[in-house]
Amino acid sequence: MTEALGRRITEDADWIICPQCRAMIYGKRMSRDLRVCPDCGSHHxxxxxxxxxxxxxxxxxxxxxxxxxxxxxxxxxxxxxxxxxxxxxxxxxxxxxxxxxxxxxxxxxxxxxxxxxxxxxxxxxxxxxxxxxxxxxxxxxxxxxxxxxxxxxxxxxxxxxxxxxxxxxxxxxxxxxxxxxxxxxxxxxxxxxxxxxxxxxxxxxxxxxxxxxxxxxxxxxxxxxxxxxxxxxxxxxxxxxxxxxxxxxxxxxxxxxxxxxxxxxxxxGKRIPGRGVERSQPAAGESDVVVRDYDQLAEIDPWQHVRIARDLARPNTMDYISRAFDDFEELHGDRLGGECAAIVGGMARLDGLPVMVIGHQKGHTIAELTARNYGMPTPDGYRKAARLMRTAAKLGLPVVTLVDTPGAHPGIEAEEHGQAMAVAENIRLMACLPVPVVTVVTGEGGSGGALALAVADEVLICSYGVYSVISPEGCAAILWNDPAMAPTAAKALRIDARQLLRLGIVDGVVLEPEGGNQTDHPLAAQRVRTALLGALRRLSGMDGVALVARRRARFRSFGTAEVTGARVDREKES
Missing domain, CATH: 3.90.226.10 (2-enoyl-CoA Hydratase; Chain A, domain 1)
Structure with missing residues (x-):
């Protein structure tokens, strides 16, 4: 190898003084250590x-x-x-x-x-x-x-x-x-x-x-x-x-x-045709873990949904990544001067398929929650997510997003740095990504802070997840002028998985283990993995133009009389 690379002009001396810590290091040891100081870690x-x-x-x-x-x-x-x-x-x-x-x-x-x-x-x-x-x-x-x-x-x-x-x-x-x-x-x-x-x-x-x-x-x-x-x-x-x-x-x-x-x-890198997800084969067990008909779901008090969705013991994004994905390489920063710990993302594999995975990150302890800003991203976080999504589009990688946030951070600094614009840019960007996009709401889906990672071809929700325009407490405070009315607001907002499936806001519900995902992290991750593979297999046969057209049509339909009316009529008939 040395001969192939040509003569090395500068050889290590017998002894070297590290300019960082001034330690004297034996030259051959320095070479063995790849010219990294064993005392201070300085990279020569x-x-x-x-x-x-x-x-x-x-x-x-x-x-x-x-x-x-x-x-x-x-x-x-x-x-x-x-x-x-x-x-x-x-x-x-x-x-x-x-x-x-x-x-x-x-x-x-x-x-x-x-x-x-x-x-x-x-x-x-x-x-x-x-x-x-x-x-x-x-x-x-x-x-x-x-x-x-x-x-x-x-x-x-x-x-x-x-x-x-x-x-x-x-x-x-x-x-x-x-x-x-x-x-x-x-x-x-x-x-x-x-x-x-x-x-x-x-x-x-x-x-x-x-x-x-x-x-x-x-x-x-x-x-x-x-x-x-x-x-x-x-x-x-x-x-x-x-x-x-x-x-x-x-x-x-x-x-x-x-x-x-x-x-x-x-x-x-360069993708090999046929490697990764096989389009012709359905995801094994998907029908057992994903419900598409809301009539198959039991009615549960929406406020109970909210309380379970917020349980600190529930798996967070990094838990899902470590159990459901392989070869994850976390990437940081928006390249504009900001890094936000409330959003994590990077390249990974899902059953061999290269993907870009991005999600809100909370924590299991007060210290983790504080470090992650309680899962409430700043503009830096949304811009980081946007950068990773653009990279995914460039490389032809499907995008997987995991949503679990009370909402975007509402602080002064976030407003100074354009929180509204950062959320808006993400929503617009996701609508036109020429690659498959799949979202799973794993816990809380809070307002625009959640939607900024959820403009997807297929939106799934875990059975105790919630998704809403506002928190029940916020709704109660504004409309009833009484935060104690939060349970009533939760029911009125139809924020639970069954109602969201009925309204077509989500395309399927990923069934949780008895008692919720917090009771069995490995099983919860396996079910999310199965659901994601099924969605990606369905979408992988579509080209970028078809994906964008289908995604735009999906979100274009919300609020139109014929679509919304049909959904409500079905509920009344049942």
Whole structure:
């Protein structure tokens, strides 16, 4: 492998001093630990050849020899002529430019990679680097194979002036073409990634992964301090800061990167015809767990439904994901500066079928509820969900949503950040997603905060779930001026599963174990899994145009006299 990747110029010294914690580390141990400090966990820089060696399957690896070399277009000289700097970088690194291109597999999944090397003029973005990144994207497009970009850069290459600046547009439009073609793009942020690289291809990919402590930003700390004299907070622009602010999807230590990338490639990469759900076979046992005729459901006091739906022992979205789905990779952030813990989502598999699963998340304890904002999303949460749904549409992944929320967060900050607009945008987006969309209301379906994840081809509800325009307490307070009238309001609102099925608001009721889903999490998850598989099998044979037309017709029918009247007449006759 080492010979295949070429000579490593910089070998580990006998002893290395970690610049982060100042510990002295034996060089060979540092190499065995993938250049991660065993004392403080600091991730030291890797060369591009070493990075490729660690990520790729050895048997299928091919380094791509793409001719692209920087030239001195401007006749630029600072303390040294630009050609002298280029020659030294080539001698010191053994590389022709600051990017290596590779083709092969990661855990058996095909990928094209462009891997930057910070040793080559600080990984700066010049004409040759931009050309190599673009050629990698074009090759991924030609082969319909996912693209992985590993970034390490101080920014644009000043010695090439405006030509360097144009590489931002050139590489960005190359990523845009992959978006149009539905090809998965992955970005691995390593330390540091700044300037023109951060403001183009490194942050435009479908999934952004960062190594611990990796710094990313448009302007570096020194530029910020010198330009506007601001004092920067601790941890500013680090991966942890970025994750908290919704700007990267996840942080992975170096030893876990290969497994994470392999999992994402297997779910979101090139789909093999016939793999996953078989359309010709019904979901085994679906008829035993999903009721489609409301006459088959017993009448239960709606207020009892409400109390059971709110039981903290009921499975939440992460419980369902862990038991009903496989290979889940959680993705974070709205990429606009916000992350909301009340909505979780990511890529997963359902009986082998790649899906995007998104849901409201509450908790089982007061601490969990507080951390998850009691399952009430902020605008950041809805925008995160929208980003994941757009990614699903691009990649052709069915969308599964699990609804369990009292409603959207009603706070001052949520209003300042456009809560109403975020909910509205999600409703509009879901109506036109060209992929199958299935929703299960697992607990509370509260108002627009629930509908923002429930504009689906098929809407199911667990038998003790509730779905309403307002909470019974809110309705009682407004119309009766007495919160104690909540049980009466619950009955009047027809919020229980039986009434929702009668009205056609839901398409089926997923039967719960005796006493409710809170009594048997494994069985509850198995029934939800069976119901989802049945719905997806029915929908998987339809193309995007037909799905959108059918979904729009479904929601267009609500409130029309002929449809609503027929449903009510049937109830009166019974």
């Amino acid at each position: 820089r890797l060369t591009a050849p070493r990075r490729i060696e660690l990520l790729f399957d050895e048997a299928n690896l091919e380094l791509l020899d793409v001719p692209a070399r920087s030239v001195d277009i401007l006749g630029f000289t600072d303390s040294k002529p630009y050609p002298v700097r280029l020659a030294k970088a080539r001698t010191d690194t053994g590389l022709a430019e600051g990017v290596l291109l590779a083709s092969g597999t990661i855990l058996g999944e095909p990928v094209i990679a462009a891997v930057m090397d910070f040793r080559f003029l600080g990984g700066s973005l010049g004409a040759a680097v931009g050309e190599l990144i673009t050629r990698a994207a074009e090759l991924a497009l030609d082969r319909r194979v996912p693209l992985l970009i590993v970034s390490a850069s101080g920014g644009a290459r000043m010695q090439e002036g405006a030509i360097s600046l144009m590489q931002m547009a050139k590489t960005s439009q190359a990523i845009g073409r992959l978006d149009e073609a539905g090809v998965l793009t992955l970005s691995l942020i390593t330390d540091p990634t700044y300037g023109g690289v951060a403001a183009s291809f490194a942050t435009l990919c479908d999934v952004i992964i960062a190594e611990p402590g990796a710094r990313l930003g448009f302007a570096g700390p020194r530029v910020i301090k010198q330009t506007i004299k601001q004092t920067l907070p601790p941890g500013f622009q680090t991966a942890e800061f970025l994750l908290e602010n919704g700007l990267v999807d996840t942080i992975r230590p170096r030893g876990a990167l290969r497994a994470t990338l392999g999992r994402l490639l297997s779910i979101g």
